[in-house]
Amino acid sequence: MKNPIPHPGPHAHAGNTVRRTMVLVMPALLPATVYGVLLFGWPALYLLLVTVASALVAEAVSLRIAGRPVMPFVTDGSALLTGWLLALTLPPWAPWWIGVAGAIIAIVPAKQVFGGIGQNPFNPAMVARVALLISFPLEMTTFVAPQPLWSGQGPGLLAALDVTFGSGGSLDAVSSATVLGHVKTELGRGVALDAAQAGTWGAGALALGGVAGSLGETSALLILAGGLFLLVRRVISWHIPVAMLATLALLAAVAHGLAPDRFAGAGHHLLAGATLLGAFFIATDLVTSPVTRRGQIIYGAGCGLLVFVIRTWAGYPEGMAFAVMLMNSMTPLIDHYLRPRIYGRDRRGEPLVVADAAGRASHD
Amino acid sequence: MKLFRIRGGVHPEERKEATAQRPIEAVPLPALLRIPLQQHIGAPAEPVVRMGERVLKGQLLANSQGMISAPVHAPTSGRIVRIGGYTAPHPSGLPVRTITLEPDGKDQWIGLEGVDDPFALEPEAISARVAAAGIVGMGGATFPAAVKLNLRRRYRLRLLVINGAECEPYLTCDDRLMQEQAAEVVDGIRIMAHALGVTRALVAIEDNKPRAQEAMRMACQGDPVVSVAGVPTRYPMGSEKHLVQALTGLETPARGLTADIGVVVHNAATAFAVHEAIRFGKPLLERVVTVSGGAVRTPRNLRTLLGTPVEHLLKLCGGTTAEPERLLSGGPMMGQVLPSVRVPVVKGCNGILALTPDEVRSERAMPCIRCASCVGACPCGLVPLEMAAYIRAGDLEGAARFGLADCIACGSCSYVCPSRIPLVQYFNHAKGEVAARERARVKQEETRRLAAQKSERLERMAQAKREALARRKAEMAARKQAEAEARA
Ligand code: SF4
Ligand code: SF4
Numbered sequence: 001m002k003n004p005i006p007h008p009g010p011h012a013h014a015g016n017t018v019r020r021t022m023v024l025v026m027p028a029l030l031p032a033t034v035y036g037v038l039l040f041g042w043p044a045l046y047l048l049l050v051t052v053a054s055a056l057v058a059e060a061v062s063l064r065i066a067g068r069p070v071m072p073f074v075t076d077g078s079a080l081l082t083g084w085l086l087a088l089t090l091p092p093w094a095p096w097w098i099g100v101a102g103a104i105i106a107i108v109p110a111k112q113v114f115g116g117i118g119q120n121p122f123n124p125a126m127v128a129r130v131a132l133l134i135s136f137p138l139e140m141t142t143f144v145a146p147q148p149l150w151s152g153q154g155p156g157l158l159a160a161l162d163v164t165f166g167s168g169g170s171l172d173a174v175s176s177a178t179v180l181g182h183v184k185t186e187l188g189r190g191v192a193l194d195a196a197q198a199g200t201w202g203a204g205a206l207a208l209g210g211v212a213g214s215l216g217e218t219s220a221l222l223i224l225a226g227g228l229f230l231l232v233r234r235v236i237s238w239h240i241p242v243a244m245l246a247t248l249a250l251l252a253a254v255a256h257g258l259a260p261d262r263f264a265g266a267g268h269h270l271l272a273g274a275t276l277l278g279a280f281f282i283a284t285d286l287v288t289s290p291v292t293r294r295g296q297i298i299y300g301a302g303c304g305l306l307v308f309v310i311r312t313w314a315g316y317p318e319g320m321a322f323a324v325m326l327m328n329s330m331t332p333l334i335d336h337y338l339r340p341r342i343y344g345r346d347r348r349g350e351p352l353v354v355a356d357a358a359g360r361a362s363h364d
Numbered sequence: 365m366k367l368f369r370i371r372g373g374v375h376p377e378e379r380k381e382a383t384a385q386r387p388i389e390a391v392p393l394p395a396l397l398r399i400p401l402q403q404h405i406g407a408p409a410e411p412v413v414r415m416g417e418r419v420l421k422g423q424l425l426a427n428s429q430g431m432i433s434a435p436v437h438a439p440t441s442g443r444i445v446r447i448g449g450y451t452a453p454h455p456s457g458l459p460v461r462t463i464t465l466e467p468d469g470k471d472q473w474i475g476l477e478g479v480d481d482p483f484a485l486e487p488e489a490i491s492a493r494v495a496a497a498g499i500v501g502m503g504g505a506t507f508p509a510a511v512k513l514n515l516r517r518r519y520r521l522r523l524l525v526i527n528g529a530e531c532e533p534y535l536t537c538d539d540r541l542m543q544e545q546a547a548e549v550v551d552g553i554r555i556m557a558h559a560l561g562v563t564r565a566l567v568a569i570e571d572n573k574p575r576a577q578e579a580m581r582m583a584c585q586g587d588p589v590v591s592v593a594g595v596p597t598r599y600p601m602g603s604e605k606h607l608v609q610a611l612t613g614l615e616t617p618a619r620g621l622t623a624d625i626g627v628v629v630h631n632a633a634t635a636f637a638v639h640e641a642i643r644f645g646k647p648l649l650e651r652v653v654t655v656s657g658g659a660v661r662t663p664r665n666l667r668t669l670l671g672t673p674v675e676h677l678l679k680l681c682g683g684t685t686a687e688p689e690r691l692l693s694g695g696p697m698m699g700q701v702l703p704s705v706r707v708p709v710v711k712g713c714n715g716i717l718a719l720t721p722d723e724v725r726s727e728r729a730m731p732c733i734r735c736a737s738c739v740g741a742c743p744c745g746l747v748p749l750e751m752a753a754y755i756r757a758g759d760l761e762g763a764a765r766f767g768l769a770d771c772i773a774c775g776s777c778s779y780v781c782p783s784r785i786p787l788v789q790y791f792n793h794a795k796g797e798v799a800a801r802e803r804a805r806v807k808q809e810e811t812r813r814l815a816a817q818k819s820e821r822l823e824r825m826a827q828a829k830r831e832a833l834a835r836r837k838a839e840m841a842a843r844k845q846a847e848a849e850a851r852a
Contacts, residue, residue, distance in 0.1 A: 007455075008789035010775035011717075012376055012533060012696035013725040016782040018733055072730065118731040118783075291736035291747060340371075340745040342767045343605065344618035349767075351618040354625060 018117070021286070022077030024235045028226035029084060029281065035222050036215045039146045040092035042160030044215050048087040050096045050164070054103035055083025062112035078117050082106050085281060086125040088216025089274060089321070090132075093144045096165050098136065102128040122328045123285045126321040133321070143178050143212040178213045179272040183264055184317040192261045213273065220271040227280030239293050241279040243300025244307075245270060251308040263312065274320040275307065282320065288328040295331075295338040302327045365593050368613035370606045372743035373598045374776045376533045376697065378572060379723075382656050382663040383536045388544055390667050391680060397465040397671030398450055398708040399425060399436055404500040405507050406432030408461060417444045420474040422647055425463050428495070434508045434711075435498045437647040438465060439669035441472040453674075453693055453710055457703030465671065476645035482555045487516065490559040490642060497641035498648045498711075503527055503538075503602065503631035504694050506712035509638065512628055513559045519623040524557050524565040525611060528580070528632040529595060531570060531602040532695025535715045537652040538632045540665045542569065542576040546583035549632055550590055552639030557589050560628055565590045567632070568607055572597040599697060600774040604629040606743055618770055633714070653709055655681045657717035659688035668709050674716050675705040688718035689726075696723070697775045730783040738777035738787060744770050748777040748787045755794045760801070763794050771795070 037045045059079035063070045073079075086102050106128035114120045133140045147154035155163055177185065187193065211218055230236045248269050255263035269275060274282075283289065283303045290299050303323050310319025341347050402408035409426035413419055419438040428435045445466045449459030479485060479493075495510035515521060526549075530538045542549055557565045567584070569577045571594045584590040595601055595610050605616040607629065614625045622629055633651060640646040649670060656663035661682030668677060674691070678684060692699035693713050702716075709716070738748040746767045754762035768791060777787045 007690065007701050007726075008778075008786055008792060009699060009773075010376075010697045010779050010788070011690055011692055011699060011701075011719060011724050012779065013727075013784070014374065014376070014780050015725055016737070016780065017727060017784070018730050018782050021733070021735060021782050072728070076730065078733075116731065118733045286733050286735045288734075291734060291739045291749065293740075335747075335750075339747055339766070340739070340742075342618065342746060342770050343371075343744040344616055344620065344770065345767075351620065352615055354617055354620070 018076050018078075021235065022081050024233055025081055025230065025281070026077075026084075028229045028235075029088070029216070030226075032216045032219055032222040032226055032277070033084070033088065035219050036088065036092065038149050039218065040144060040215065041147055041149050041154030042157050043155065043163040044092040046160060046164040047090060047092065047094055047096070047099050047215065048084070051087040051090070051099035051103050052080055052083035054100045055079045055086070055107050058104045058107035059112070062108055063116070066112065066116070068116065073117065076117065079107060082111070082124045086128050088277060089125065089129050089214050091140060091143050092215040093142070093163050094139055098132060098139055101135075102132050105131045118287055120287060121331070122325050123282060123288045126282060126324050126328075129321045130325060133316075141181070143181075143214075145212050146218075178317065179211055179268075180311065180317040183268070183272075184311070187262065187264075193264060194261075217274045217277045220276050223276040223280065227276065230280060230284075236280065236284040237293070237296065239296035240284045240289060240300035240303075243297045244279045244283055244304040245275070247301040247304030248275065248308050249304075251305065255308075255312070269308065269311070273311075273318045278303070278307070278320040278324060283324050283327070288324075288331060290331050290334045290338065292335070292338050292340055295334040298334055298338065299327050299331065302330060365591075367593070367595060368610055370598075370601075370610050370743060371745065372741050372776060373600060373606075374741050374779050375597070376599055376779060378597070379533045379656075380536050380539070380572070382534070383654050383665050384539060384573075386536075386540070386663070386665050388537075388540050388652050388665045388667050391669065391672060391677065393440060393467045393469060393471070393669070394672050394676040395466070396445070396673070397439055397442075397467065397669060398673065399439070399463045399465060399671040400450070400452060400708065400710060401426050401436060401461045401463065403436060403506065403670070403710040403712065404432075404434040405505070406430065406434070409433060409435050411447055411461075411463060413444050413447075413463070415444055415447055418442070418468075419444060419465070420472050422474045422476060422649065424647075425465075428498075428508075432508055432511055434500050435496065435647075436463070436670075437498055437649055439649040439671050440465070440467045441470050442467040451704055451707055453702055453707035453713065455701045455703065462708075478644040479642050482642045483558050485558075487513075487559045487561060490555060493642055493645075494559075494638055497637070497646065499634060499637045499641060500648070500711050501631055502633035502637060502651060502711060502714065504698070504712045504714055506710075509630065509634050512630065513556060515621075515623045515628055516559075516561045519621075520626055521560050521562050521623065521628055522564065522626040523612065523628075524553070524560055524562050525604075525608055525622075525627055525629045526553055526565060526567040526632050526635055527602055527604070527607060527629055528567050528569040528573075528576065529602040529607060530573065531597070531599045532697050532699070532715070533599075534656045534717055535654045535695050536656075537654045537665055537714050539573045539576045541636055541652050542567075542573075542632055543579045545636060546579040548639045549636045550580065550583040550587065551643070552635035552637070553584075553590050554587070555638055555642050556630055556635060562628075563589060566611055567592045568595045568601075568611060569593070570595055570597045570601055599776065600743055600772070603743065603772055603774060605772075648711060651709070651711065651713070653677065653713055654715040655717075656715065657688065657692075658720035658723050659684045659686055659718035661685050670711060671708045673706055673708055674702060677709070677716055678705060678718065684718050686720065689721040689724045690717075690719045692717040692719065697779065698773065727784045729785050732781075732783050732785055735782055737780040737782065741776040741780045743774060743776060744772060746771055746777075748791075749785075751794075752785060752787050752790045755790045760794055760798055763791075764798060768794055768798065 060074045083103050106124035110124040110127035111120045249266040252266040252269040256265040290296050306323035307319045407429040411426045421441045423438045426436050443466045446464035450462035452460040491510040491513040499509040500506040553565050581592045608622045608627045616622050637648050653666050653668045655677050664681050691702045693702050732749050751763045771791045775788045
């Protein structure tokens, strides 16, 4: 026998690996990503490549410095996924150094400093996004109107290099507000919601995604399709996304019902911005979300609540990153208080008391 | 029949097809039988035969010692050639006291005494015969069966559950036994129900064994006591407490027995052994063993004499096709690694598996990614990743606080963990550590108590001495004074 060392059971395995868990998320992200690149042109692709590559390099370098094995971890797919997700939340024409800085922030202080995969309390991509938003507000809120590759309007392969790696001079001409940003600004100026929403931003446009916004979050439909794929393949469970979307929709619907002029409705909240990307791909991050089903429902509901509150009353039009990070900080607490009931014990951990029907004939 | 939901659990690949269709076959006598004196939980048996002695089939070789123990008998006639240490069929591979029997090939029985009407016997007489036959739980737990048949003295019982779930992958020995000897198994069940004083017995068989269900249904048709219940195919359905919950909806209290809720669980093969012991007086000499796994050329179900070397069985199955990655006794979920092919089959051995690397799928462990798979899989409502974190940090109290003692070591968590963290290994290790500390604590306390007693005793003696001295002095003084007074 090759393995005479006493090996504990089980001597079989379902076959899942960390890499497989990560790799399964990739096909789910692909449609929205491809669409984002088509919609915003070559600069979007360059930004994506820069971000992912920087994330991998940052991971490898940190592992090397920490003296941990490099190959098994760099190839586990987690850094690649972090870079990818981060890129999807960036303005598509952001300059290269935004991608590099974001990737480094995500991998080094937000992940490796805590001990690498599985140890980070906050979602690395969201830490990076928030850090970038605070440090570089201008670059992080300059969005371009869609200039689909097929329309021939946008910069070509080479001209696009200048957008991402050069001075980005042509940006002003095409910059545009996001749906959430526009509505927020208009509402802030006292414009009624109907008027603020007037224009091209109907639910249809939001679902299909022909609007200004971050690289990967404009097409609600494609993201939803990816999310459903994750659900079907059991990479994620329904608890977090459903709790989150339902809470957000409910709050929005109630607010809208009370004051239709001042609060956008459920459809707007669900379809615009990072709602779906957040619900299916970010809030469901395994490492930073609770481990029990009940905990996941509370956590999802908390994300939904915070997204609504931040979008409605705080200074930022989009609240996904803040909401998720705030709930990340609640995860240990939720896990502590919502642990499952142990078999044979009540919720407090005391052994169950036997009902009268059977049991000991005599108490000895 | 209404079934109840149990939480968690996994569905490992069944891989039963290799042997499910193969009838049970007899095994020719091996050259030597190795009979360990401890084939059960509890104290090892004590030999009653001597080296060189000739014994008959069924003759007592070693007697049980104490409350929880079981005797062992000669599986065939022959000569005792050795009594001494031999590699145990256990991962440690440490030697255990073993009787080696050289068969003479005559297979000559000692006189047996059966019972015509077991239902006329007192329940105590039945459990006494079961104890004398050396029957232990044959599902792998190897708890002496008679002890469990006596539970009615202390518990109010109402249901006997027969565990025919056979939820471990590969194993089909109970499946085949229930198909081929359904009537005998049902007879054994009725005898056990009589001994326990219950009027209802349920045979739980997983739904992936429709033929066994069918055969057993036929065998207990119209029986007022015994009936068959199909249960979902889900590991660990064979866990006593979970099986009882699936059947009755009742949860056994932590640290308790299923008897606390009025239920006793026995294995189907145990029922068969009880039938043989009571009807014919046969002690437990053999059992059905599934020999399977990707590295076995022709997997089979073999009716095997206890003490038969694993090597002998593998040879009968055409040998192994490749160097097996792992050789196991039992199923892949809870089975144990065997240290060598020379170890013998014992009472609790329901399978011998020689697995290929493909089947074992071992990979290097990675850090926990908090994927919560283990939480979803645990049938006991534990949070394995958290217990493992505590144990890794050396905080056994922390792990204990979060349910370490409630872990049944079923392996569901390890089975699904994408990071391949050896969770069960952590838990077993920690449980051992906790038990060792507890023992050390008890021992220390005992020492302290004895020391205190001793110093108290010494103190008392010194005190007594002092008092005696004082008394004597006083007496002397009194006498002197009396004398002085008398003189005066
Ligand atoms: S081995 Fe223990 S912790 Fe793991 S699933 Fe089974 S009972 Fe739960
Ligand atoms: S299954 Fe493994 S990786 Fe997932 S949470 Fe449990 S211990 Fe961690």
